[in-house]
Amino acid sequence: MAVRHVLILGGTTEARQLAADLAGDPALRVTSSLAGRVAEPRLPAGPVRIGGFGGAPGLAGWLREHRADVLVDATHPYADTISRHAARAAADTAVPLLVLRRPGWTAVPGDRWVPADSPEQAAALLPGLGRRVFLTTGRQELTAFADPAGPADLFFLLRSVDAPEPPLPRHTEVLLARGPFTLEGERALLREHRIEVLVTKDSGGAATAAKLTAARELGLPVVMVRRPPTPTDVPVAPTVPDALAWIRAACGDG
Structure with missing residues (x-):
């Protein structure tokens, strides 16, 4: 059975939950990447790398070198630079990309x-x-x-x-x-x-x-x-269960 490699660009609650939910799947190898802007980050389950990639070319190089099969952008909604880099790197390497982005808040009467x-x-x-x-x-x-x-x-x-x-x-x-x-x-x-x-x-x-x-x-x-826009032509999952379903389908387990 071929083991698929999933790279999660993390730092959010959803990224940690996704890594934890995928950690026990023998068909998947999960690496989480953190930007390193917080001195003592909450670490997700599984292997973790900390630090930047060197822009979109660096991320593309990492995807090729480590033979990543799926890329998940689960960064903060305002981390628009890394989101743009992820979209470009995924396009350059033909690695499927999913954006895991929690919905924004909605105003209610009285706000x-x-x-x-x-x-x-x-x-x-x-x-x-x-x-x-x-x-x-x-x-x-x-x-x-x-x-x-x-x-x-x-x-x-x-x-x-x-x-x-x-x-x-x-x-x-x-x-x-x-x-x-x-x-x-x-x-x-x-x-x-x-x-x-x-x-x-x-x-x-x-x-x-x-x-x-x-x-x-x-x-x-x-x-x-307001939030910066999500890169166009990229699938977006609003919840971790949605992201799990997309990943399993992308890895041929759907």
Whole structure:
């Protein structure tokens, strides 16, 4: 029986679940790849490689060298660079590619969402929405909120898994924490810090959704940074079971 090699570009809850579900299949060999941006990542089951590939050509080279049969892009919805590289590498090597992407959040009655196309646009909206900001966009987008020419009286409560590096907004308190977060905890956090506006990305999933409910209960506006588009002409699975079915079919076990 030929063993098929599956490369999972991971770092998400779904990627870890997928690796765990595939780990016991004797017909499959699974390798998970992490970008290495988190100091102590949660490791998935099975072999793991950490670090970049060197763009699309490097990823294509890895797929050829390690004889990968299937590529799964299960990265964060905002990791658009690696998603573009994966699409190009898959096309160059004729390796079947699946994007495993959890659905985004959906506004419900009572939500006060303000859409933004970028972190920069989100930062520009803040002076008209509130002065005390709960910023949960992650470390990669902080530069947009650290403009020295911006409003001097904005306060930012920044939540991140790892400590952020400068530049930071002038008035910043850093909270190091990793989800999932409870609704009770999010309510208390917003009240304790007298938050007036929440800034987040449409990451989707349950692990960090409680902040949206807490903001809705308190009547706070939420600046929601839209997702980058998923590469075109690539199949997308919204759940891990959908991804499992696609992988088994692609590997001839459907």
